Amino acid sequence: MQDNYLAKWLNNELTEKELAEFKTSSEYNSYQQIIDAANTLEAPEFNSEEVFSGLKNRQLLTETKVVQLQPFKKFMRVAAAAFILLFAGYYYVNTLGEKVATEYAQKQEITLPDNSEVILNADSEITYSKKNWSSERKINLNGEAYFKVAKGKKFSVETDAGKVSVLGTQFHVENRENIFEVYCYEGLVSVSYEGKETKLPAGSSFVVIDGNIISYTLETASFPSWIKDESSFKSMPFKFVLAEFERQHNIEVATENVNLTKLFTGSFSNTNLDLALKSISIPSGIKFKLEDKKVLFYAEKAE
């Protein structure tokens, strides 16, 4: 008889010979009786649905514990984020402060907290901090402006190109593409350009065109001509004249056979377009064609 023959017998794995032999043995009837009785045995009742719903409740309980903590965590996260945003926003507003900008063909007068005056020419922008003004008089300029500074602490104008510092004076700063101009009309202006400082007495100017420094004395003016709605130029390359013309009259300029590097001395009106067109074209010996918001300057023969 093989190993564990009783287990094999229950599994119908005995050979016919083994089975016959087992059936003749004295124990066979006892085993058969045990198995017959055992086969009617039942395990205790197990209501799986009841246990499952109990299980679901306990799952919910454990999950609820987690949920209870989360709203607070979430709230703290949101509160922290809101606080940071508020603080950053407050700081940002405080430091950046005021911003004044002009469009094409626009001019604006601004009175600063210490009664210093700024006149912004067309397409220009200044920013300054109202809150910190008493401790630091500083303005960021992009474009062109005339300053009439009240006497007091150092007053500085910062541009991409250079920095202008004064105590109390009247001056003009222009910082546009490839051009940086400072005109001093009263007092003394200090210009710092590419790390070099230049003192500018009343009646003189500091001009950088395409990277070249040019300085000369003003004649009689006590303020820039554009304050009086006129744009004046002295030995200015023609392209800058046209750029200013575009800004003042909000017009699109095109050229044909015109030498843009030729120096121009003269002025044009910022209010009268017809007069301005003549003021530019006649002295330069060129002609113009005006069409709605576009003007074409052209020379009949190539120069």
Place this chain on the structure above:
Amino acid sequence: MSTENTKNVCEDQVYAQVFKSHSKTVFNYIYYKFGNEEKARDAVQEAFLKLWENCAKVAPEKAKSYLYTVANNLSLNVIKAEKVRLKYADKALKNTHETPEFVLEEKEFKVKLDHALNSLPENQRTTFLLNRIDKKKYKEIAEIEGVSVKAIEKRMHLALKTLRSKIDGI
């Protein structure tokens, strides 16, 4: 279970399916071992709760052995072995017209069998009852107990031998 290979026990449907197919046997397994119905019920809940908590780590095909292992480990710590009380289906009695003497004999035999079952070593009793009541194949019992099929056959063989010797008073 093979169709559930790609699924996760964390999914309610898969979890419910695992419960449906295994909870009853886990319950019986613990009951056969320790004889305490209430504790066996608790063990089923605890084991399934643990499975839920670790559902992401237990692959569906491993859920079965995980459940038996957890239920057994939990029970070992808390359950003090008691007498196993099993019921006998009475359909066998109704179907036959036996003499009163025979019925009495049969009753006496069942009392003896109960005693004998309770005196069996826990692993023999569990194997015997899983096979007889739950109709589990030796291979399945081997998986549940984490032993070889041969070991289960041995337990089964010994269980029968011990039962006979107890009942016959040899």
